Amino acid sequence: MITGIKELYGYREMLRNLVRKDLRTRYKGSFLGFLWTFINPLLQLIVYTIVFSTIMRTNIDKFYMYLFVALIPWIFFTSSIQGGATSIITNKDLIKKIYFPRLIIPLSVVNAAFMNMLFSMVVVFIVLLISGIGLSKYILLLPLVMILEYLFVLGLSFMFSALNVYFRDLEHILGIITMVWFYLTPIVYGVDMIPEKYLGLFYLNPMTNMVIAYRDILYYKKVPDFSTFGSIFAWSVIFIVLGYVVFQNLQKNFVEEL
Amino acid sequence: MNVIEVNNVYKSFKVYHDKGGTLKEKVLFKKRNRYEENQVLKGIDLNIKKGEVVGLIGQNGCGKSTLLKLMTKIIYPDKGTIEVKGKVSSLLELGAGFHPDMSGRENIYTNASIFGLTKKEIDNRIEKIIDFSELGEFVDNPVRTYSSGMYMRLAFSVAINVDAEILLIDEILAVGDSNFQQKCFERLRELKQKGITIVIVTHDTGTIERFCSRAIWLDKGLLQSDGKVSIVVDDYLRYMNLKRIDSIEKNHIEESREPENLETNKKENHSIAQNEIVEKEDVNNINYSDNRFGLKHIEITKAIIKNTEKEETRVLKGGEEVEIEIHYKVNKPLEEYVFGIGFYTLEGLCIYGSNTQLDRLKIKHTDNKGVVRYKIDRLPLLTGIYGLNIAVVDENGTPMDFIRNYCNFNVVSNDRSVGLISVKHKWIITDGGK
Numbered sequence: 001m002i003t004g005i006k007e008l009y010g011y012r013e014m015l016r017n018l019v020r021k022d023l024r025t026r027y028k029g030s031f032l033g034f035l036w037t038f039i040n041p042l043l044q045l046i047v048y049t050i051v052f053s054t055i056m057r058t059n060i061d062k063f064y065m066y067l068f069v070a071l072i073p074w075i076f077f078t079s080s081i082q083g084g085a086t087s088i089i090t091n092k093d094l095i096k097k098i099y100f101p102r103l104i105i106p107l108s109v110v111n112a113a114f115m116n117m118l119f120s121m122v123v124v125f126i127v128l129l130i131s132g133i134g135l136s137k138y139i140l141l142l143p144l145v146m147i148l149e150y151l152f153v154l155g156l157s158f159m160f161s162a163l164n165v166y167f168r169d170l171e172h173i174l175g176i177i178t179m180v181w182f183y184l185t186p187i188v189y190g191v192d193m194i195p196e197k198y199l200g201l202f203y204l205n206p207m208t209n210m211v212i213a214y215r216d217i218l219y220y221k222k223v224p225d226f227s228t229f230g231s232i233f234a235w236s237v238i239f240i241v242l243g244y245v246v247f248q249n250l251q252k253n254f255v256e257e258l
Numbered sequence: 259m260n261v262i263e264v265n266n267v268y269k270s271f272k273v274y275h276d277k278g279g280t281l282k283e284k285v286l287f288k289k290r291n292r293y294e295e296n297q298v299l300k301g302i303d304l305n306i307k308k309g310e311v312v313g314l315i316g317q318n319g320c321g322k323s324t325l326l327k328l329m330t331k332i333i334y335p336d337k338g339t340i341e342v343k344g345k346v347s348s349l350l351e352l353g354a355g356f357h358p359d360m361s362g363r364e365n366i367y368t369n370a371s372i373f374g375l376t377k378k379e380i381d382n383r384i385e386k387i388i389d390f391s392e393l394g395e396f397v398d399n400p401v402r403t404y405s406s407g408m409y410m411r412l413a414f415s416v417a418i419n420v421d422a423e424i425l426l427i428d429e430i431l432a433v434g435d436s437n438f439q440q441k442c443f444e445r446l447r448e449l450k451q452k453g454i455t456i457v458i459v460t461h462d463t464g465t466i467e468r469f470c471s472r473a474i475w476l477d478k479g480l481l482q483s484d485g486k487v488s489i490v491v492d493d494y495l496r497y498m499n500l501k502r503i504d505s506i507e508k509n510h511i512e513e514s515r516e517p518e519n520l521e522t523n524k525k526e527n528h529s530i531a532q533n534e535i536v537e538k539e540d541v542n543n544i545n546y547s548d549n550r551f552g553l554k555h556i557e558i559t560k561a562i563i564k565n566t567e568k569e570e571t572r573v574l575k576g577g578e579e580v581e582i583e584i585h586y587k588v589n590k591p592l593e594e595y596v597f598g599i600g601f602y603t604l605e606g607l608c609i610y611g612s613n614t615q616l617d618r619l620k621i622k623h624t625d626n627k628g629v630v631r632y633k634i635d636r637l638p639l640l641t642g643i644y645g646l647n648i649a650v651v652d653e654n655g656t657p658m659d660f661i662r663n664y665c666n667f668n669v670v671s672n673d674r675s676v677g678l679i680s681v682k683h684k685w686i687i688t689d690g691g692k
Contacts, residue, residue: 014371017368096332099348252333255333
């Protein structure tokens with residue numbers, strides 16, 4: 001695994017090129033171009049604000065922010081695993097032609113999505129300041145949470161990208177799975193709304209604690225529980241290792257399967 | 259020091275009859291996923307040392323390209339291991355990741371990054387790469403505006419300038435015009451001198467002989483021969499010659515049926531004609547421009563070419579024993595007969611001809627039919643197709659039965675000289691006229 005990582009480091013320029021291409025070509029040809037990276041989350045935020053402060057009113061204070069700080073990490077999660085799942089097949093011409101560490105491909109998708117999350121975070125910070133919630137010193141914990149989520153998502157993307165080469169249905173099934181997963185994760189609602197008897201099950205969902213951590217730091221301005229951190233950390237380590245092993249085993253037959 | 263170690267490698271490919279990739283197809287149509295296993299490599303062991311320039315040869319489908327792909331790690335072996343130490347640049351598929359809308363320069367960056375170069379390393383090489391590609395100012399135009407030659411030149415320039423320690427090449431030297439090819443070879447020679455390990459897959463034994471320090475011949479997924487270039491190449495060519503003889507013979511068996519019928523038809527015609535001739539008995543009436551002419555007092559019924567094993571054949575090996583049997587029948591006995599044969603090119607040029615009279619033999623009439631055998635210990639012809647003339651004349655040279663181009667025969671020779679005839683020879687090289 002260490003030689004694998006060393007090799008990946010050698011190919012950093014390729015990774016950089018792929019991420020840059022992903023970010024650039026996404027809005028290619030559009031009038032606002034790269035600005036969409038910021039406009040998109042901003043427009044989403046405006047929609048949620050209108051919907052939840054005028055139509056579906058809740059008793060949660062500044063519900064749009066409550067939702068938004070959880071939605072940003074969720075969007076990173078879904079766009080990574082869905083983009084990751086198809087990534088090997090999209091790049092099959094390159095894979096068939098030449099050797100390079102195959103991990104680069106899903107890695108570049110996740111990195112591009114992560115970059116997008118960073119840009120969205122800029123919008124989140126600005127709105128937090130404007131809305132009066134403000135930023136606390138616990139914001140310093142945010143990078144740690146983001147890195148742990150990054151590892152978790154990366155592991156899943158490794159796995160799905162490799163599996164999808166063998167079972168092409170996976171990319172379609174994933175659409176349904178992520179939708180169900182979205183409602184099983186406390187994003188549009190809080191953990192306190194979950195019935196007591198199901199609570200244990202919800203905590204088995206790795207994304208539950210991820211979202212809780214983001215919300216604690218950004219919305220409640222408090223340090224997440226130790227158990228939350230522990231859970232995130234465990235899931236991240238498990239998935240990055242598992243994803244790596246699954247990927248490296250399956251990648252050997254990519255060229256023949258593609 | 260070994261830079262490439264291949265240990266007992268097996269590789270097979272699945273050839274699906276009708277492949278279904280989705281879950282539904284996998285579950286519902288199990289039959290569709292039937293496949294045949296095509297065993298390409300069957301236990302390859304080989305080590306390549308640093309600085310060696312190795313040529314892999316073998317006929318189509320022998321597994322040489324598969325072996326090269328295994329070395330690049332594009333595919334993995336089913337069994338066995340392959341270890342490659344050092345940075346590899348493969349010239350299997352040039353121009354990986356080229357984007358038509360981007361300029362040549364941008365594509366150099368993309369392409370070189372796929373070879374594992376960092377930005378700084380590419381910056382250091384960019385001028386060299388552009389210079390080598392001879393694209394000049396075109397390098398800033400989008401690649402889609404390039405001619406195919408320019409495209410290949412650019413791609414090749416990147417691949418050869420990434421400073422790999424191991425270079426894997428598959429039949430690439432068809433890049434660009436002859437000047438550029440020359441340049442590629444010079445560059446490869448330079449790299450060879452620098453101690454770069456190079457593995458080349460090619461059908462062209464000439465390339466291997468000019469360029470490699472070692473040759474490996476693969477056949478049917480196994481190592482046939484490995485070692486000194488000249489020995490391996492000769493082994494390979496000899497084998498290919500034998501194969502060619504087999505396939506030509508097969509074709510002959512298939513073809514021979516029809517021509518034989520034609521021949522018998524011809525013979526019938528001739529016998530009618532012959533009667534006329536016999537009746538006229540006029541030497542002046544012989545039409546020498548016909549393919550078969552003569553007075554037919556004595557007539558050739560058939561001629562057979564036999565190889566060393568005394569088998570009838572139309573394919574001969576250069577340098578080996580050959581026998582030509584002439585069967586004849588006598589319509590009107592003469593004092594003396596003279597038999598002759600001749601080898602001709604397809605253009606009708608006589609390469610060699612001889613007859614019994616020239617060899618001071620006197621053949622008197624004995625029976626109404628008989629066989630004359632002409633035998634050569636070492637067939638001195640080079641690879642090619644030749645025509646056989648057969649004739650019988652009387653002692654004055656009046657043609658009795660003269661058959662021009664009785665049949666064609668193939669010669670396959672291991673002598674690689676050019677021209678028509680094989681001469682036993684050697685070169686003696688002395689220094690300074692000593």
